[in-house]
Amino acid sequence: MMSTTTVLVINCGSSSLKFSVLPLEGETPLLSGLAERLGLDNAAITFKDEAGKTTQLLAQPTHHCALQTLFAVLAEKALLSSLCAIGHRVAHGGSEFQRSVLLTPAVIDQIRQLAPLAPLHNPANLIGIDTALALLPALPQVAVFDTAFHQTLPPEAFTYAIPLEYRERYKIRRYGFHGTSHRFVAAEAVRLLDLDPQDHGLVIAHLGNGSSLCAVRNGQSVDTTMGMTPLEGLVMGTRCGDVDFGAMAYLATCSGQSVEALSEMANNRSGLLGLSGLSSDCRTLQEARAKGDARATLAIDVMVHRLARHLGGQFAALHRLDALIYTGGIGENSALVRELTLARLEIFGFRLDRNRNQAITGGAAGTISADDSPTVMVIPTNEEKMIAQDAARLATAPER
Numbered sequence: 001m002m003s004t005t006t007v008l009v010i011n012c013g014s015s016s017l018k019f020s021v022l023p024l025e026g027e028t029p030l031l032s033g034l035a036e037r038l039g040l041d042n043a044a045i046t047f048k049d050e051a052g053k054t055t056q057l058l059a060q061p062t063h064h065c066a067l068q069t070l071f072a073v074l075a076e077k078a079l080l081s082s083l084c085a086i087g088h089r090v091a092h093g094g095s096e097f098q099r100s101v102l103l104t105p106a107v108i109d110q111i112r113q114l115a116p117l118a119p120l121h122n123p124a125n126l127i128g129i130d131t132a133l134a135l136l137p138a139l140p141q142v143a144v145f146d147t148a149f150h151q152t153l154p155p156e157a158f159t160y161a162i163p164l165e166y167r168e169r170y171k172i173r174r175y176g177f178h179g180t181s182h183r184f185v186a187a188e189a190v191r192l193l194d195l196d197p198q199d200h201g202l203v204i205a206h207l208g209n210g211s212s213l214c215a216v217r218n219g220q221s222v223d224t225t226m227g228m229t230p231l232e233g234l235v236m237g238t239r240c241g242d243v244d245f246g247a248m249a250y251l252a253t254c255s256g257q258s259v260e261a262l263s264e265m266a267n268n269r270s271g272l273l274g275l276s277g278l279s280s281d282c283r284t285l286q287e288a289r290a291k292g293d294a295r296a297t298l299a300i301d302v303m304v305h306r307l308a309r310h311l312g313g314q315f316a317a318l319h320r321l322d323a324l325i326y327t328g329g330i331g332e333n334s335a336l337v338r339e340l341t342l343a344r345l346e347i348f349g350f351r352l353d354r355n356r357n358q359a360i361t362g363g364a365a366g367t368i369s370a371d372d373s374p375t376v377m378v379i380p381t382n383e384e385k386m387i388a389q390d391a392a393r394l395a396t397a398p399e400r
C-alpha cells in the first residue's frame, strides 16, 4: 500500500547517483535504484520497485538528465506528489555542521567551502543538491553529513599531535565518518537493549568496504577510528588504515613516488586488496582462505588484529560498556570475522556463543555473545532510513 508521505534519499557521487523513496512508516523502499557511468556514453539508470522487480533505462550522461528521468518516473508512479522532502547524503560537514540542516543558499555555500576537506565527495554531493533544487525548488531539501555525529568528540580525541597551529590554519583534525550509520545503530541498540538514554556506553563496529569504530557515551560519539579523511584506522577493502607516516616517507624516497601517487595507493590499492593481491571483497577472501590461500589468510588476520586492537582503544573512551555492536556488510554477515575478533577480546571477558553467531546473517539482528559475556550484538545499519527521518523532521519543523 502506498504511503501518503515519503522522502527521496539521494547519495550523489561523481559518476553515480543512488536514490531511494522511503515511506515514513515502514521499512521497504517504494522505489530505489542507481544511475551509473554518468559522464560516459553508456550511462544507465536502474529502478527497483517495492516488489524487487528491476528495470533499466539508458540515460543521458549527466546528473541533471538522470534526476530528470527519476522525477519523470516518480510522477508516472504518482510518487512525486507524495514526497515531503529530499534528504541528501553529504560526506564532509567540517566543524561547521553538528547535525543535519535544511539546505539554504548559505548552507550550500558553506558545503562548497568545505570541498577541500573532501575533494572527491563534497563537489559530487553538491551536483546532486544543485540539480535537485533546480528541478524541484519548492520541496524542502536537507543535508545529512557523515561527519556530524562525531562533532561531540572531545579535543583530546580529535586533535593530532602535530604543531597545534595547523589545526586552526588548515582545519587539520580528526572528523570521523559513517556518523549517520553509527547514530542509527546506537539508537537501535538503546531501543533493543532497553538502555537508559542518559547513561549507557556502546562500541559500534561498522565493517563494510569502508570500516570504522565509534565509542558512544550517552548517545554521543566520544571516539572513532577514522580521522581527517576516511583513510585512518581499520584495515578496509582498499584502504590501508593506520600506517607509520615514517614508512610512507621512506617509501617515497626509495621509490620516487609523489605524495599523490602514494595517496592513491593507500586509498585504492591497499587494505584487503593490497594484502591478498586477489580482492577487496571479504567474502571472496574467506572462500580463498578456506582453500588455504596464504595471502587471503594473512589479509583477514591483519584486518582482525587491527580491529581487535582498536576495539580495545574504543572501550577506553567509555565510563561503562553495555554492548559491542557489529554492523555493515562484514559486521552483519561474516560470522568468521566476528568470531576471530572476539577470540582476541577474551581478556575483556568477551565470550562468543558459536551457534548464535552462525545463525545471524543476512540483515538479522540479535545477540551473539554467551550468557556470561558482556553483550555483543549484530544490528543491521540503515543510513537511508536515518537520512529520511532527519529530512522529514526538518521539513515539518525547520526550527529544530
Ligand code: ADP
Pocket (backbone or CB within 6 Å): 207, 208, 209, 210, 237, 280, 281, 282, 283, 284, 286, 328, 329, 330, 333, 334, 335, 361
Ligand atoms: P559499503 O561500505 O560499500 O556500503 P557494505 O557495507 O555493503 O559496503 O560491505 C561490503 C563488504 O561486506 C564486502 O567486503 C563483502 O564481501 C562483505 N560481505 C557481504 N556479505 C558477506 C558475507 N556473507 N560474508 C562475508 N562478508 C560479506
